[in-house]
Amino acid sequence: MSEIDFGSGLMPALIALILVSTFMLLGSKRLYTCVRAFGFQSFLLAVVAAVVAYSTGRSEIYVVSFLTLIIKAAIIPYVFIKISRDIGVKREIELYVNISPSLLIGGLLVVISYYLAQAININTQLSNYALSVSMSLLFIGLFIMISRKKAMTQMLGILIMENGIFLGAISLTYGMPLIVELGIFFDALVAVLIMGIMVFRINKTFETVDTDVLHTLIG
Amino acid sequence: MSPDIFSNMGNTIFSIVMVLAQIFLIILFAPLLSGISKKTKAFFQLRKGPGIFQTYYDLAKLFRKESVVSHNASWIFYATPIVSFVAILTAGLLIPTYTTHLPLGFAGDIIAVMYLFAVARFFVVLVGLDTGSAFGGMGSSREMFVAALVEPAMMLSIFAVAVSAGSTNLGHIAQTVSVSGLGAISPAYLFAVVAFFIIIIAETGRIPVDNPATHLELTMIHEAMLLEYSGKQLAIIELATMMKQLLIFSLFANIFFPWGIWSGTGFGGSMITVSAIAISITIYLAKIAIIAVCVAISETSTAKWRMFRLTDLLSISLILSFLSIVSFIIARGV
Numbered sequence: 001m002s003e004i005d006f007g008s009g010l011m012p013a014l015i016a017l018i019l020v021s022t023f024m025l026l027g028s029k030r031l032y033t034c035v036r037a038f039g040f041q042s043f044l045l046a047v048v049a050a051v052v053a054y055s056t057g058r059s060e061i062y063v064v065s066f067l068t069l070i071i072k073a074a075i076i077p078y079v080f081i082k083i084s085r086d087i088g089v090k091r092e093i094e095l096y097v098n099i100s101p102s103l104l105i106g107g108l109l110v111v112i113s114y115y116l117a118q119a120i121n122i123n124t125q126l127s128n129y130a131l132s133v134s135m136s137l138l139f140i141g142l143f144i145m146i147s148r149k150k151a152m153t154q155m156l157g158i159l160i161m162e163n164g165i166f167l168g169a170i171s172l173t174y175g176m177p178l179i180v181e182l183g184i185f186f187d188a189l190v191a192v193l194i195m196g197i198m199v200f201r202i203n204k205t206f207e208t209v210d211t212d213v214l215h216t217l218i219g
Numbered sequence: 220m221s222p223d224i225f226s227n228m229g230n231t232i233f234s235i236v237m238v239l240a241q242i243f244l245i246i247l248f249a250p251l252l253s254g255i256s257k258k259t260k261a262f263f264q265l266r267k268g269p270g271i272f273q274t275y276y277d278l279a280k281l282f283r284k285e286s287v288v289s290h291n292a293s294w295i296f297y298a299t300p301i302v303s304f305v306a307i308l309t310a311g312l313l314i315p316t317y318t319t320h321l322p323l324g325f326a327g328d329i330i331a332v333m334y335l336f337a338v339a340r341f342f343v344v345l346v347g348l349d350t351g352s353a354f355g356g357m358g359s360s361r362e363m364f365v366a367a368l369v370e371p372a373m374m375l376s377i378f379a380v381a382v383s384a385g386s387t388n389l390g391h392i393a394q395t396v397s398v399s400g401l402g403a404i405s406p407a408y409l410f411a412v413v414a415f416f417i418i419i420i421a422e423t424g425r426i427p428v429d430n431p432a433t434h435l436e437l438t439m440i441h442e443a444m445l446l447e448y449s450g451k452q453l454a455i456i457e458l459a460t461m462m463k464q465l466l467i468f469s470l471f472a473n474i475f476f477p478w479g480i481w482s483g484t485g486f487g488g489s490m491i492t493v494s495a496i497a498i499s500i501t502i503y504l505a506k507i508a509i510i511a512v513c514v515a516i517s518e519t520s521t522a523k524w525r526m527f528r529l530t531d532l533l534s535i536s537l538i539l540s541f542l543s544i545v546s547f548i549i550a551r552g553v
Contacts, residue, residue, distance in 0.1 A: 009401075012405060013404055013405075013406065013409055015406065016405075016406030016409045016410060016546070017409060019406075019410075019542070020409065020410065020413055020539065023535060023538060023542075024535070027531055027532075027534070027535040027538075029531065099530075099531040099534070100531060100534040103531075103534045103535060103537075103538045104534070106538065107538045107541055107542060107545075110542055110545065111545055114545065114546075114549045118549070129406060129546070129549075129550075132549070
């Protein structure tokens with residue numbers, strides 16, 4: 001099983017890089033850098049999927065990998081940058097929790113998810129890191145949704161959570177059935193488009209994408 | 220006399236030669252490294268730039284000049300160039316360059332290196348305050364602000380590699396990593412590499428943190444503390460700064476990419492040893508030059524950051540080195 005060996009040699013490094021890219025996103029104050037970090041993360045995810053496909057010999061995962069590359073690493077970042085150009089969002093993102101504390105919280109979340117993953121104690125042939133990192137992405141995505149003020153970055157948060165679930169699914173179960181994956185991709189894409197339109201509407205009504213303003217009623 | 224004593228004598232002489240070689244290597248190539256990184260920056264800014272040997276000419280010129288010392292200066296002002304030069308050179312004997320067999324390896328490890336750097340930094344910071352200029356004090360407070368964030372990150376990222384190598388001796392770490400081949404590339408290793416790259420930028424005073432090429436009061440950190448120096452003293456302290464840069468690059472090269480380092484311990488008495496050493500010196504210089512070019516590229520592609528945003532960059536480094544240790548512990552399954 002040299003293919004499995006090849007995969008298990010490469011997977012920890014790739015998964016660690018995914019976590020690094022998440023921290024780049026968490027530690028950046030510029031919207032475009034965040035979007036780029038997300039694109040890089042999705043690219044790495046596509047590589048992970050390709051490695052899983054190669055080492056398990058399931059050719060349908062190649063399709064999933066290809067779709068990840070097209071949709072998450074290219075189309076979604078493109079849509080993001082297009083929307084933010086069109087409505088002229090401020091390039092600097094605004095936060096409830098400042099960068100340094102949010103990095104610390106991110107580190108803490110990673111430790112917690114490592115601990116949780118240990119408690120579950122699943123060992124796959126490919127990687128022991130996959131589950132804990134996928135849980136960290138889930139938590140960090142949730143944290144980004146809570147701690148960022150603008151709708152754009154909150155969208156990024158939910159996409160990171162989605163990436164985390166995808167990472168867990170692909171590396172623990174070697175992918176869900178193709179039809180389910182397709183559904184999820186379609187879901188993510190449509191979600192981004194709908195959220196994009198929502199952001200447009202919010203911007204049009206309130207002249208800002210700051211979700212704080214949504215608390216006040218407009219008559 | 221038995222042949223055993225002869226070989227012991229040979230080894231003693233060999234060790235002395237190794238110490239001298241390491242000192243010469245550090246002093247000789249530190250200015251060249253500065254020259255290379257300046258030239259690279261000039262290339263990316265579409266300038267011709269000074270030649271790579273310009274730093275040698277500058278130093279030679281400064282050594283010929285007279286030093287002017289303020290009336291208010293205390294003994295610290297005279298002591299600092301020498302203290303920082305000697306501290307950094309001593310640290311250089313604890314850091315692997317072309318060989319894992321460290322001249323002072325028996326006397327200290329990474330912790331000693333950190334403290335030697337800290338001694339040098341402490342004296343330079345004192346000098347910033349010594350002459351009582353407002354400028355120097357500002358530089359000193361900024362330097363300590365950066366140092367407080369950089370030092371723990373640097374310790375943690377090297378410790379992350381040290382725990383997997385099972386030793387804090389830098390030569391031993393380099394040896395272990397170079398022997399383990401591609402198996403060394405674990406998540407802990409990757410986190411530590413990224414963290415250490417950020418530390419290089421901060422510690423050698425490169426652009427998002429400090430700008431080595433400017434004397435603009437709003438931006439500078441390192442230069443502000445040295446403003447009062449001139450002549451020979453300035454030359455010594457500049458050389459010490461360049462040496463520190465070389466040593467930080469060496470740490471990065473030989474802790475994280477030690478492949479090709481010479482790991483022999485004694486003199487075999489053959490031409491093979493000499494040629495092996497020559498090859499490893501060449502590889503070492505190539506690695507250092509590549510790192511210098513990479514740092515220069517990252518420097519040209521970013522803008523200088525506002526002082527209080529530096530915490531963001533440096534806390535990324537701190538968190539990544541922390542995660543590096545955590546992921547090592549998790550991988551070991553404690």
